[in-house]
Amino acid sequence: MSDAMLWGVLRMPPNLWRDTALDVAQRYSRYIQAADTIEELRAEVAALRGFAQEMQDIDGEGLVYEAMIKYGLLDESGGPTKLLGGE
Numbered sequence: 001m002s003d004a005m006l007w008g009v010l011r012m013p014p015n016l017w018r019d020t021a022l023d024v025a026q027r028y029s030r031y032i033q034a035a036d037t038i039e040e041l042r043a044e045v046a047a048l049r050g051f052a053q054e055m056q057d058i059d060g061e062g063l064v065y066e067a068m069i070k071y072g073l074l075d076e077s078g079g080p081t082k083l084l085g086g087e
Contacts, residue, residue, distance in 0.1 A: 006030055006037075049084050 009030040017023060052073050055064040068074040073084050080086030 006033055010034055045083075052084055 009027055017027070052068060056068065056074075059065050065074070065078070069076065069078075072081055075081050075086070
């Protein structure tokens with residue numbers, strides 16, 4: 001189902017829920033979809049963090065380092081931003 005439907009269901013206030021079997025099943029389906037998406041994104045972030053660290057480790061000319069700053073992976077001091085697990 002579309003992201004718009006997913007976000008709509010996840011953000012729907014409880015006072016709008018109906019407790020019919022269909023409504024409960026649809027909400028449950030969206031919860032599973034959200035959990036699957038979170039798992040996929042966490043795996044992708046972990047892979048990108050590993051790749052970024054490897055590139056930083058082998059970057060002799062500073063080009064990867066500059067690109068990582070440009071795309072918000074490192075801050076100006078060279079420390080990891082939140083995207084790379086920094087604070």
